[in-house]
Amino acid sequence: MGNISRIIVSVIFIQLLHSRLGAAFVSQPPTIKVTANVNGRYFGPRVAEDNTTNNSHLTQQNDNTYIVPSAMGQIVIDCNASYPVMWNLAESDINSEMFPYVHVRTRRFASDLFDATTFNYSTQIILEGPSSTHRFTGNYSCQNTAKRNIRSNVFIYWEGTSLDTLVHSRETITTYLDNTGKVTLPCGISNPKLTFPKLKKQVDRNQRGPFNEIPLNKSVTYNPATGFTLSSLPNPLGVYKCVIDEETTEDIVTILVKNLTSKMTRKQNVTFTYNQETNELVCCTGVGRRAPNIFMMHCDHAVTCQYREHILQPYHYVFQRSSKSKNCASKTVRFYHTVLVRCVGDGIDEYKEMITPVKTSFSPWAFHNKTLKPKIFFSWEQIESQEMVDLEIHPQSQSYNRYDYHSPSDRNNMVLYNNETVEVTCTTSQYYFSEGNYWVIRWKNKTLTAVTERSSLQQYHYLLQSDVLSYTLDPSMEAILCFAPVWNSSVWVIKTQFLYVNETEKPSLLQNETLFFTWVTNETAKEMICESKGTPDPSITWMQGTTEINSNSHNYNVTTTSTKINNTNVVKSVLKVLRVSYSTHGQFVCTSSNYGGSISRSFSITVTEPSSMKTATILLIVSGIVVLILIVLIIVVVRVMKLDQAAIQHLSSVHFKDPATREHAVGADVANTTYDNGKWTNQLIS
Known part of the structure; x- marks a missing residue:
């Protein structure tokens, strides 16, 4: 389906959908609730952090008057109704110095997306207490966005740390x-x-x-x-x-x-234009003798942007460069989404809101794209609602950083598969939308299914808010729709991400039988090969027992390639053993998997010693035994000789007497005596 067809289908669908939305039921004024957070600080949409709620610190004088102690960190004033509501800060009389500490949030709840009578609207004003909190003292009015006379008020007396009594002291x-x-x-x-x-x-x-x-x-x-x-x-x-x-x-x-x-009445002479060729904002007065000055400041919500004079007069950044015309000033545009612009010159003082599309705000792709010609809107009426929301899908099958936007060509070239789980990000402008995005699946048979699981909100910046949906794809899906609620009405802006979900084919192995290898220790570059095919191309992993093997594993190297064989992609993974050791012994398993399933193959490895090494080992053992026996024999002979010598030495010291003749006395030297009668001879054995 081409781009034009997509737009036509989306427009028809939106018109049919909005025709079912009736006007919200309006009868009672909005209800207001005041909450005190002792240590709270504001960190953006859906957050009023630290939420150490303790309303016992508040003194309620009557139904709509509260006295807040100076030590309070944060006050949240919540306004709820069955119709869109807003805070009228012009009637709050807040000291102008306090505007950087004032934050506005809006939210829409819907039990039925197609029935406006089920909608509930909420808006919060968050007052973050600096040292001079008494300057928050004032009347806060919450009112119907369409009928300003339907309203409720609450008055806040916030005591300060100074001795000032007057809220606007020294002003x-x-x-x-x-x-x-x-x-x-x-x-x-x-x-x-x-x-x-x-x-x-x-x-x-x-x-x-x-x-x-x-x-x-x-x-x-x-x-x-x-x-x-x-x-x-x-x-x-x-x-x-x-x-x-x-x-x-x-x-x-x-x-x-x-x-x-x-008051100045010459504002009609001021013109704001955007020069796409030079990427500059140009302010021309048409009067005066000097070029005007340009002041700029970001604003995070349409409500706070409306009170521009309170913001820009005491707080402003100056960006000014005179152009060739003496009545004009220009400044290079950075895509910061919502910027408050003030043009001041001879006899003029004009304000404009400058809004850029979401997909070019805070996007590295947009910042570095020199040929990009973004749109610039200078009023709420000029805004194209589809430019205030961006939808992007992040498939698992391709490498994407979900915190970056991508060019349209990147998005259209994504290949998606059945059973693949994707993350879809819906990024909306906080200036244009409230919180409360909803997701809807459109099927090829044109039926719709609302996603009941709430997505997680991940805020990019205080000017943008982003919801992320995790979903498993199905071939019968046609599109994922993000319903973004316009903050000041009951209208939904619907952003569509068309899907082209391909069927999957479970992986198969070219050889799936178990292989048995016998390898010898110290062999090198031994390989196991696993080849598989499937749709999408399968990924192959290797395991030895319960341990996964990859290229970072010690003594292993894994390489994977894809080649086309008979018009079919074949993925080949080679596990190389750099050097065989006894730790290589065991079972190896390669597993090929994709979104359709998985299949495995085993390799049984037996590690042995080489045959020449066995003979050498036997000879070494036999030689060892022979040497051991010889050593034992030598030790025995030496021991016997030592014993004989000891015996002779003992006998040499003994004196003998012939018992028959008694010719010698006991102790006589008989070493050299020879006895007759042939009885025995005693000689000294040398």
Whole structure:
């Protein structure tokens, strides 16, 4: 099926699917739950780590007001409803310095993918407490994304480690009158039990002269959560100060109230374009005498990106290079997915969101591809939803790193087989989608099966989130579908990975009988050969007993090659024994396996000594025995001679007396005496 046919099939399927999705049931305002994590820190989607939950530290004044101690590490405010919900941070009045510590998560649960009335929506705002946590104090509003009047609020008083009472202490804030002449001065305090501030206004509108206190009345009211509200006040424009203590010069908020018409009105002169040839973002003003400045910053969610002025004014990175035109500035684009861009010049101050497709974000393949011409979107309306999700399959039969994206040609050339277990990765934009991807199998008979097992989420980056599904393939499968939920609606964006699953053929051996070898010690380069065929090409492993043998094994070398014989691939594995020893004796088994099964063959090895060595051994043994006997005989003869000599020496010292004649006295020398009568002779034997 060609690419055009695939797109047509996918579009038709999506239209049929979405026609079954009804509008979500809307009746009750969303419910809000506040959770305290003592040591918690935010690490990305599906994580509010360390989760040492202890809500006993929170003081709940009423249903929607909480006092948080300064030592708290993290606050998670969870909002749930049967319709898409969002946090309206514009109404939270959070101090602008706190935005780097504010994270937003959204999630959709669905018991039935094809019935929108079963959907449940959740959004969390995670406040990660730095040292100046009192600046998180404010009103947090969760509301229906389509009907903003359906909402719930919670007010957080987060005590700080400093002595400041005012949430916006030491700040200078500009605010504007609305069309009714009403304005709110952000002078909220960090704890409702603290002293309320005084409101003062500078007498001279040219920002000179003293400040006079303004008392509370029908036109000037105070709410500790939001500050002073001025309505129908004569001459409301000017400079105001909120003061806690006359003696304290630091715990003060300065507010400039201006007319709504004083805001810049020349934004229509600003244009943002992307130059594919130079890979540059270009901002042109069309007015002014100097090139503008470009400020950029990443944002992790559409909700936080919306409050760009709060983020980019105190926190920004400057990337600016003037182009040939004096009214334009340009900057080389790096594919960081969602970037907040601010273009500031003579009389203009314009913001844009720059979004790049997921498959070119944080991808080494995209970074090193010099010919890549990525798409750039400058608004939510311009976004092509299919570009915000990427689906990739990682087969076992080929070497792939699932943490890298691959070019489209690599993906289309994958060969898949029946019974093969693959990992499918669905990577979505956190800017565009909420968490809660679902998997569906489409079969060749056009039926659908939802995968009930939940996949594991593995986050690449705080701007992208990735779900991984492990699944065993079947030839009747046509495609794997990832259902990605758009965060602010009930719509699913469906990404399809078409499958071409080949049948498998169980391996067979060209020779499968057991072979018996008798090898002699110290022989070299002895080989055992195992040849097999199958689909896909089988892998061959070698075992000696319970020990696997490979090229890294001592005294062994394994080589595997594949050759085509009669149009059939034959895999040949050779196990070479580098030198035969007694440890080579025993049973060797080669096993050929693929997704269709496995088959084995045995080799029985007997190790002996060489025949010439046997004769030499016998001669050596016989010679040893003869030498041993001779040594024993010599020892015996020497021993006998020593005994005889000892006996003679003893006799030579003895004196004899003839008992018949008694001619000699006892002790006479008889060594040289010869006796008559022939009785006996005593001689000295030399």
